[in-house]
Amino acid sequence: MEEKRVLLRNRGKIDPENAREYIAAGGYEGLKRALNMNGEEIIKELEHAGLRGRGGAGFPTYRKLQFAYGAPGDVKYIVCNADEGEPGTNKDRILLSSDPCSIFEGMAIAGKAVNAHVGFIYLRAEYSYLVPILEAALKTSREANMLGENIQGSGFDFDIKLRSGAGAYVCGEETALFESIEGKRGEPRFRPPFPGIKGLFGKPTVLNNVETLANISVIFQNGWEWFRTLGTENSPGTKLFTVCGNVKRRGVFEFPMGINLKDLIYEVCGGMEEGHELLAVQTGGASGAIINASQIDMTLDIDQVSNSGGRLGCGTILVMDDRNCIIDIVRNNLDFFRGESCGKCTPCREGGTRLYQLITKISQGKGSVKDIDTIQDLAETMRLTALCGLGHSTAVPVLSSIQNFYSCYLRHIDKDYCPVCSEEGE
Ligand SMILES: Cc1cc2nc3c(=O)[nH]c(=O)nc-3n(C[C@H](O)[C@H](O)[C@H](O)COP(=O)(O)O)c2cc1C
Ligand code: SF4
Numbered sequence: 001m002e003e004k005r006v007l008l009r010n011r012g013k014i015d016p017e018n019a020r021e022y023i024a025a026g027g028y029e030g031l032k033r034a035l036n037m038n039g040e041e042i043i044k045e046l047e048h049a050g051l052r053g054r055g056g057a058g059f060p061t062y063r064k065l066q067f068a069y070g071a072p073g074d075v076k077y078i079v080c081n082a083d084e085g086e087p088g089t090n091k092d093r094i095l096l097s098s099d100p101c102s103i104f105e106g107m108a109i110a111g112k113a114v115n116a117h118v119g120f121i122y123l124r125a126e127y128s129y130l131v132p133i134l135e136a137a138l139k140t141s142r143e144a145n146m147l148g149e150n151i152q153g154s155g156f157d158f159d160i161k162l163r164s165g166a167g168a169y170v171c172g173e174e175t176a177l178f179e180s181i182e183g184k185r186g187e188p189r190f191r192p193p194f195p196g197i198k199g200l201f202g203k204p205t206v207l208n209n210v211e212t213l214a215n216i217s218v219i220f221q222n223g224w225e226w227f228r229t230l231g232t233e234n235s236p237g238t239k240l241f242t243v244c245g246n247v248k249r250r251g252v253f254e255f256p257m258g259i260n261l262k263d264l265i266y267e268v269c270g271g272m273e274e275g276h277e278l279l280a281v282q283t284g285g286a287s288g289a290i291i292n293a294s295q296i297d298m299t300l301d302i303d304q305v306s307n308s309g310g311r312l313g314c315g316t317i318l319v320m321d322d323r324n325c326i327i328d329i330v331r332n333n334l335d336f337f338r339g340e341s342c343g344k345c346t347p348c349r350e351g352g353t354r355l356y357q358l359i360t361k362i363s364q365g366k367g368s369v370k371d372i373d374t375i376q377d378l379a380e381t382m383r384l385t386a387l388c389g390l391g392h393s394t395a396v397p398v399l400s401s402i403q404n405f406y407s408c409y410l411r412h413i414d415k416d417y418c419p420v421c422s423e424e425g426e
Pocket of ligand 1: 054055081084389
C-alpha cells in the first residue's frame with residue numbers, strides 16, 4: 001500500500017531551515033491567499049474543509065477560530081501544541097524537523113483569521129535539539145517577509161515565539177500548557193472560561209496541534225474541495241499514524257483517514273514478527289482503548305474509532321504480540337499516569353495510585369474478582385469526575401482491557417498463573 005504524502009510531501013526534499021526552499025516548493029501560497037481574505041472567509045474555508053483537530057479530541061478546527069474571532073479584545077494568541085507527550089508518539093517531531101514552515105504558515109493563517117499578531121510554539125522539553133532548526137526556519141521566514149511586520153505588504157503583522165516545556169505530560173493539556181508558558185506550575189485550569197474567550201495570559205487564544213496547523217496550510221494552498229477528496233466524510237484529510245510495538249516495520253506513516261487498521265498492521269507494517277501472533281492493539285496512545293485481535297477490522301477515522309469504544313487520538317497504534325501480558329501492559333500504563341498526575345484533583349491523584357496498586361495485586365496473583373469490580377468502579381469514577389483529560393483517559397485502557405481481555409484477568413486470579421509475565425504469578 002502506497003502512502004499518501006500530503007503533510008510529509010517535503011520531508012527529505014527541502015532544507016527545513018530554509019524558508020526559500022519551502023516557498024520554491026509552493027509553501028506560503030496558502031498564507032498569501034489568506035492575506036486577501038477576511039476572518040469570516042478564512043473560518044468558512046476551514047468549515048467547508050471539515051478539518052478536525054489531530055491532537056486527540058478531534059474538535060472541529062473552524063469552531064475554535066470562531067470562538068476567538070467573536071471574543072472581545074485587541075490582544076489574541078495562536079498557540080501550537082508541540083508537547084507531543086503521548087508515549088510512543090512521534091508524528092509531530094517528524095513535521096517539526098522536516099517541514100517547520102508548514103506549521104508557521106498554519107499559525108499565521110489562524111492569526112489572520114482571528115486578528116492575532118503573536119503565536120507561541122510550546123515545544124516538548126525532550127525536543128530541545130529541534131530548537132536550532134526552528135529558530136533558523138523562523139529567521140528565514142522573516143527574511144522572506146512571511147512572518148514579521150506587514151507580511152507581503154498586506155498590513156498584517158504576525159510573529160512566532162518558541163517556548164520549551166520542562167518534561168511534564170500534563171502540560172500537553174491546553175490550559176496547563178498556558179500556565180506553563182505564563183511561568184507557573186503546569187496544572188490544568190477549571191473551565192469555563194474556555195481558551196477561546198480567556199486563554200493564554202487571560203486573552204482569547206486558539207490552540208492547535210502541530211499536525212492540525214500543517215493541515216491548515218495545505219487547505220489554503222489547495223482549497224477545501226481538494227481537501228475533501230481525501231479521507232472520509234466526517235474526517236477529511238490525511239492522518240499521520242505512529243505505529244510501534246511488535247510489527248516488522250515501525251514508523252510514522254501518512255494515509256488518508258479511513259484506512260483499515262488491519263491493512264495498516266499487515267500490509268503497511270509487514271505484519272507480526274516471525275513466529276508470533278497478534279494479541280492486542282492499543283489505538284490512540286497510552287490513553288487509548290486496548291482491543292483484541294478479532295477487533296482489528298476497523299476503519300481508522302475519528303468517529304468510527306469512537307463508535308467502537310476507542311479513540312483515534314493522536315493516531316498512535318501500539319501493536320502487541322503473544323509475548324506480552326495485558327495485565328502487565330495496563331499496569332505499565334497506570335504507572336505512567338499516576339506518575340504524571342499533577343495532583344490537583346482527588347479522583348486522579350488518589351484514584352490513579354489506587355488503580356495501580358490493585359492491578360499490581362492482580363498481576364502478582366493475589367487479586368480477587370471483587371478487585372476487578374473495584375477497579376471498574378474507580379476507573380468509571382475517574383472518567384466522570386477528574387478535572388482534566390489525564391484523569392479521564394487513565395480509565396480507558398483499564399476499562400477496555402477488562403472488557404476485551406477478561407479471561408486474562410481471571411487467569412491471574414483463578415489460576416494464579418500467567419504464561420507470559422511470570423510462571424506462577426510473580
Ligand atoms: C494530559 C494531556 C496531554 C495532552 N498532550 C497533548 C500533546 O502533547 N499534544 C497535543 O497536540 N495535544 C495534547 N493534548 C490535547 C490538548 O489538550 C488539545 O486538545 C489539543 O492540543 C488541541 O489541538 P487540536 O484541536 O488541533 O487537536 C493533551 C491533553 C491532555 C489531557
Ligand atoms: S485529572 Fe489528574 S492531571 Fe488532571 S487536574 Fe486532576 S490531578 Fe491533575
